[in-house]
Amino acid sequence: xxxxxxxxxxxxxYADGGAYKGLTPMPKHQVFVITCMDGRVDPAHFLGVGPGxxxxxxxxxxxxxxxxxREVAFIGAVTEMMLGDEAPIFEVAxxxxxxxxxxxxxxENFNRVFSATTGVAGDELEAEAVVDPHQTVKADVDTLRxxxxxxxxxxxxxxxxxxxxxxxxxxVPV
Numbered sequence: 001x002x003x004x005x006x007x008x009x010x011x012x013x014y015a016d017g018g019a020y021k022g023l024t025p026m027p028k029h030q031v032f033v034i035t036c037m038d039g040r041v042d043p044a045h046f047l048g049v050g051p052g053x054x055x056x057x058x059x060x061x062x063x064x065x066x067x068x069x070r071e072v073a074f075i076g077a078v079t080e081m082m083l084g085d086e087a088p089i090f091e092v093a094x095x096x097x098x099x100x101x102x103x104x105x106x107x108e109n110f111n112r113v114f115s116a117t118t119g120v121a122g123d124e125l126e127a128e129a130v131v132d133p134h135q136t137v138k139a140d141v142d143t144l145r146x147x148x149x150x151x152x153x154x155x156x157x158x159x160x161x162x163x164x165x166x167x168x169x170x171x172v173p174v
Contacts, residue, residue, distance in 0.1 A: 019051060023051055023052035027052060028053045032056075032154075033047070033049070033057065033093050034057045034059075034064060034095065035058055035062040035096075036059070036062040036097055036100060036130075038101060040163050041095075046166060046168060061128060061130040062140075064094060064140035072149070072151070072154065073149035073151065075151075076151025076153065079151070080151065080153070091155050092155070094144065094159070096130050096134075096137040096158075097130075097161040098133055098160065105129035106129040111125055133160045134160055137172065141156050141157070141158035155174045156174070158170075
């Protein structure tokens with residue numbers, strides 16, 4: 001038995017229930033969520049996102065990295081290829097959260113050790129820290145909106161999820 005075993009057991013129940021049947025690659029609600037990989041920050045729970053309703057991209061801090069921008073561009077290109085001029089507007093929702101573990105990257109001692117371990121410059125690591133999610137979500141929305149790779153049929157919003165209250169606050173509307 002491994003740590004994954006209970007999840008594999010749940011998977012069998014999911015597969016037996018057939019909830020995945022009829023789902024398509026394109027989300028029902030034309031929403032692409034970029035958020036943190038923190039176990040407390042699961043859009044299926046705090047937004048009620050069900051299978052096939054939205055695309056979800058998770059990374060440390062929910063930051064809009066170069067890779068995240070490329071993923072948004074990819075989805076835009078696929079949508080345009082599949083639907084052409086009929087491609088609907090889809091919303092990219094960038095969601096940061098309170099009490100994010102990436103704040104450790106702003107800690108001088110942690111940053112120094114982690115920088116030595118990874119070979120990534122300390123200032124680059126510190127720039128990834130989500131200490132004030134209201135500030136970082138605004139910066140990430142600006143980054144995505146200003147990207148030449150943002151599809152013409154995409155809009156971007158920014159939000160902060162409070163892990164203590166469960167409330168999502170819109171910080172940057174569409």
